[in-house]
Amino acid sequence: MTATVPATTAALALGDDALVLSHRLAEWAGHAPVLEEEVALANIALDLLGQARVLLSLCGDEDELAYLREERAFRNLQLAEQPNGDFAHTIARQLYFSTYQHLLYAELAAGEGPFAPLAGKAVKETAYHRDHAEQWTLRLGDGTEESRERMLTALTALWRYTGEMFQPVAGLDADMALLETRWLESVTAVLTRAGLPLPEGPRTGAWSAGAGRQGLHTESFGRMLAEMQHLHRSHPGATW
């Protein structure tokens, strides 16, 4: 399948989001607070990896794109690359991202663009990711004093990365302004149920973050890429 140039730009952006977040979630393997949650996070990571493979294949060779690109060539959101932190940070990142991804894929699935078939399948996966993040946000926000404090810290720390999600992407046939309105409504509703306030501070402009779509990434991303790519780069073309 050949894609037009704008469609390739969009596929790379969405594919990199999925790939990078998948790797972050996979870092929990062997470290999650309980076995059941480790499997849950790994399942979400595998869903995202499946999406990434389809999307990156639209742009070229998936392995080359994943393992041989330099940091500046990645087009993922800075939110997706943020380190796992404590469990609350991972859940806050999941809440922000999966709400966005689910709303976006639902819109793409309903349209007739090049991403409709992929989005139609992925929207069911992302619905589950969103539910997982919401369930945990409710429990951490409405749990102990410590869990509430940690969740609040995480939501606030990642807030400045959320404006970037709604920048227009060439080739992505979605109403970003409407998406942002729906996203804010949804996140506000979940936080209200969890007894948590919506974080304050700018999400765009000012000292907010976000130029991942232009290839600018945050400090921890280079280290993550080094870990993700070193095997492929050390043994080019290795198979088993």
Place this chain on the structure above:
Amino acid sequence: MTTTDWPLWEVFVRSRRGLSHTHAGSLHAPDAEMALRNARDLYTRRGEGISLWVVPATAITASSPDEKDPFFEPAADKPYRHPTFYEIPEGVQHL
């Protein structure tokens, strides 16, 4: 893995319509809603099921190994309880 205070849940999976739910295993979860989600992730990720039950393990009353003989032994030596003494008439199909 650290230990948690989360209760144990028993998981039952129905593989397809018309069959009963079958015990698949157990897991820990803080509440029923999370138990259901954990069960989905642990036991149905390879197309094993279309329906799930989770039951608090404490809600299950099990027979004791000490009662094995009075419970089950008397069934062993009564072959007349088994439907094996019928002559099947000729021409009966699907039996």
